Amino acid sequence: MLQYLRKHKFLLLFILYSIMIWVLSSLTKPELPIKFSGIDKVIHILEFMVLGFLGIFAYRETWTGKNSKLSITVSFIVCSSYGAIDELHQYFILGRNASFNDFLADTLGVGLGIIIAIIIDRSR
Numbered sequence: 001m002l003q004y005l006r007k008h009k010f011l012l013l014f015i016l017y018s019i020m021i022w023v024l025s026s027l028t029k030p031e032l033p034i035k036f037s038g039i040d041k042v043i044h045i046l047e048f049m050v051l052g053f054l055g056i057f058a059y060r061e062t063w064t065g066k067n068s069k070l071s072i073t074v075s076f077i078v079c080s081s082y083g084a085i086d087e088l089h090q091y092f093i094l095g096r097n098a099s100f101n102d103f104l105a106d107t108l109g110v111g112l113g114i115i116i117a118i119i120i121d122r123s124r
Contacts, residue, residue: 010057017054018082021047025086028095044105045112048083052113055079057121072114079110 056075060068083106091098 008058008062010054010060011062014051014054014058017051021051021082021086022089025090025096026093028093041101041105044083044102045109048079048106048109049113049116050109051082052076052079052110053117054113055110056114056117060121072118075114076110079113080107083107083110 052075055078056071059071059075059078063071083103086106087098087100087103090096
C-alpha cells in the first residue's frame with residue numbers, strides 16, 4: 001500500500017485537493033480579510049492553478065509518459081470541467097452563486113498551473 005502511495009503521490013494530492021475545493025465551496029461565502037476589486041477572481045485563479053499543476057503530474061505518473069500532449073489535453077479538460085461542476089454546485093449553496101466569470105478564472109488558473117508544471121518538468 002505504501003509503495004502504491006509513493007508511486008501515485010500526485011494522484012493522491014490531486015484527489016485530496018479536489019475534495020478540499022469541494023468542501024470549501026460548500027461553505028457559505030466567507031468575508032475575505034483582503035478587500036479589493038477582483039480578489040475573488042485572483043483566489044479562483046490561484047486555487048485552480050494548483051489543481052492544474054497537480055492534475056497534469058497525477059495524469060503523467062498514472063497513465064502516460066513525460067512529454068505527452070494527451071496529458072496536457074486531458075488534464076486541462078478534467079480540471080476545467082471540475083471548475084464548471086464546482087460553479088454549478090455553488091448555485092445550490094446558501095450565500096453563493098454560480099458565475100461564468102468564476103469558471104473563466106478557474107480555467108485560466110488550470111492553464112497557468114499546467115504551464116508551470118511543464119516548465120518545471122522540462123527543467124529537470
